[in-house]
Ligand code: NAD
C-alpha cells in the first residue's frame with residue numbers, strides 16, 4: 001500500500017476536487033494537501049474555506065505553468081489531477097480552453113511527475129467511451145474502446161492517452177479513473193441538477209434538452225472521493241479503474257424527482273433545443289474496482305441524496321445567486 005503524506009490536488013477549488021480535499025482532511029489525518037487551482041469561473045476559494053491551515057495550503061496558479069510546477073511539485077509524494085474545463089455545452093460553444101487545460105495542462109503535469117518521480121493519479125470521465133444505445137444491455141468496462149463525441153470528452157480522452165504513454169514510455173507511476181456523472185453540493189449551476197434546482201428556486205421553469213430520455217449513471221460525489229483515495233493508495237500502477245454506483249436514470253425521471261422533492265407539479269418544465277451530438281446513454285460497470293480493491297459506494301439512495309442536495313442549494317443561496325443570472329443568459333442565447 002502507498003501512503004502519501006504530501007499531495008497536490010489540482011482543481012481542488014472546483015466541485016469534485018473540493019469534495020476530495022474535504023474528504024482527505026476528514027478521513028486521513030496524516031496527509032497534507034496542496035491545492036493548485038487557477039480559480040476559473042468554476043473555481044471558488046470558498047469551496048475549501050474553513051479547513052485547517054496546517055492541513056491545506058492553497059496555491060493560485062495554472063497547471064500549464066511549468067515554472068510554477070518546478071517550484072511546487074518537489075517535496076510532494078503524489079499529484080491527484082482534477083483540474084479541467086468540465087462542461088460539455090461550454091466546449092461546444094468554445095473548445096479552445098478545453099484543449100489548453102485538459103490536453104496541454106495534463107501534459108505539463110505529467111512532465112513534472114516524470115521530472116520529480118511523483119506518483120500521479122488522473123481523474124477522468126466515462127464520456128471517453130462515447131455513448132450506448134438505450135436498448136443495449138452493455139455497460140462500459142475498462143476494455144471498452146475510446147469513442148468520445150464532444151470537444152470536452154475528446155480532450156479528456158486525449159489526456160488519458162497521454163497518461164498511458166507517459167506510464168509506458170517513461171515509467172511514470174500513474175493510475176486513471178473514469179467516473180460517471182456526479183451530483184452533490186458545490187456543483188456549478190451550469191450543470192443539469194443544480195441548474196434545475198436553482199431555476200425552481202428563482203421562479204424559472206426547468207429546461208430539459210430534447211426528449212429527455214438520455215440516460216446518465218449518477219454517483220454521489222462522496223463516493224467518487226472515497227474511490228479516488230482507494231485507487232491512489234491501493235491501485236495497480238498503470239491500471240485504469242471505472243468508478244460508478246449503478247445509478248442509471250433518464251433525465252426526465254431525474255427532473256420529475258427534483259420537481260416532486262421541491263413540491264412542484266411533475267410537468268412544470270420546458271423542452272428546449274437538444275445539445276448537438278448529445279450522448280444517449282452512459283453506464284458504468286465498476287466491478288474491477290469493487291473486486292480488486294474492495295471499494296463500494298456508501299450513498300446509493302439517489303432520492304435521499306437528491307433531497308440533501310436540494311436542501312444545500314436552498315440553504316446556500318449566497319453561493320450560487322451571484323452567478324445564476326449570467327449562466328441563464330448564456331443558455332438563453334443558445335436557445336437552451
Ligand atoms: P469544475 O468545473 O467544477 O472544477 C474544475 C476546477 O479546475 C475549478 O476549480 C477550476 O478553477 C480548476 N481549473 C480549471 N482550469 C485550470 C487550470 N488550467 N489550472 C488550474 N486549475 C484549473 O469540474 P468538476 O465537475 O469538479 O470536475 C473535476 C474533474 O472530474 C474533471 O477532470 C472532470 O473531467 C472530472 N469528472 C467530472 C465528472 C462530473 O460529473 N462532474 C464526472 C467524471 C469526471
Ligand code: TDX
Nearest residue numbers: 086087088125127181190191192195207208209214251
Ligand atoms: O439544462 C440542462 N438540461 C438538460 O436536459 C442541462 C445543463 C443538461 N441537460 C442534460 C444533458 C445531459 O444528458 O442533462 C444531462 C446531464 O448534463 P450535464 O450536467 O451537462 O452533464 P454531462 O454532459 O452528462 O457531463 C457530466 O458528467 C460527466 C459532467 O459535466 C462532466 O464533467 C463529466 O465528465
